[in-house]
Amino acid sequence: MSTENKTETICRSCIDCAAGACDGKHGTYPSFCLTADIKDGGEAAPLCDESMDKYLNDPEDSLIAKASATVEFENYCKMTRIEEICEFASKIGAAKLGIATCVGLLREARTAAEIFRHKGFEVYGTACKVGAIRKTDIGLDPEQESLGPHICNPILQAKILNEKKTDLNIVIGLCVGHDSLFYKYSNALCTTLVTKDRVLGHNPAAALYQADGYYSKLLK
Numbered sequence: 001m002s003t004e005n006k007t008e009t010i011c012r013s014c015i016d017c018a019a020g021a022c023d024g025k026h027g028t029y030p031s032f033c034l035t036a037d038i039k040d041g042g043e044a045a046p047l048c049d050e051s052m053d054k055y056l057n058d059p060e061d062s063l064i065a066k067a068s069a070t071v072e073f074e075n076y077c078k079m080t081r082i083e084e085i086c087e088f089a090s091k092i093g094a095a096k097l098g099i100a101t102c103v104g105l106l107r108e109a110r111t112a113a114e115i116f117r118h119k120g121f122e123v124y125g126t127a128c129k130v131g132a133i134r135k136t137d138i139g140l141d142p143e144q145e146s147l148g149p150h151i152c153n154p155i156l157q158a159k160i161l162n163e164k165k166t167d168l169n170i171v172i173g174l175c176v177g178h179d180s181l182f183y184k185y186s187n188a189l190c191t192t193l194v195t196k197d198r199v200l201g202h203n204p205a206a207a208l209y210q211a212d213g214y215y216s217k218l219l220k
């Protein structure tokens with residue numbers, strides 16, 4: 001497909017917006033703006049009403065929304081993410097934290113657990129290879145065992161933390177997709193401390209910052 005045809009078929013949305021006027025600070029709404037459409041009673045207006053109903057009338061959602069906004073307000077540009085997680089956990093009344101870690105980041109997970117324990121939380125963790133199931137046992141090609149014989153087992157990680165009745169689960173460096181399964185099976189709320197990027201030192205945003213530079217290949 002040519003670039004011109006691709007452009008014609010793109011359905012514009014927030015990811016095509018350079019204004020960000022919905023933050024209430026600057027700019028004007030573009031022609032395809034979702035907020036402008038909602039204010040005009042467009043198709044997302046009922047969804048906006050549903051979200052408001054959750055914030056106002058669902059006790060858990062209300063607590064989480066207010067706690068996360070307050071963590072941002074009180075600590076803006078002052079706290080690191082791990083400090084913000086501690087603050088957030090305290091504000092929602094979480095006493096028992098689960099850690100779902102990549103086995104390759106066990107050292108970092110131990111440090112995180114030490115910090116959480118120092119702050120008074122109970123901590124229980126599961127590593128991604130827990131259960132030591134062979135890759136071939138779930139139908140993967142034997143060739144894939146060259147990276148290590150065992151699967152990442154995010155479903156088991158989540159199920160063990162569910163059994164332990166953790167209040168808030170914290171992901172440390174699970175692979176793309178394995179994190180998706182963990183989120184899917186976790187009973188507790190989840191947040192992420194470390195997002196895995198093996199090439200960029202767990203800073204995936206670096207590829208975006210360099211998309212017009214060292215990582216311009218991503219757009220070719």
Ligand code: SF4
Pocket residue numbers: 013014015017018019020021022023028029030032033034035036
């Ligand atoms: S809601 Fe409107 S102003 Fe906000 S990011 Fe989306 S398109 Fe841009």
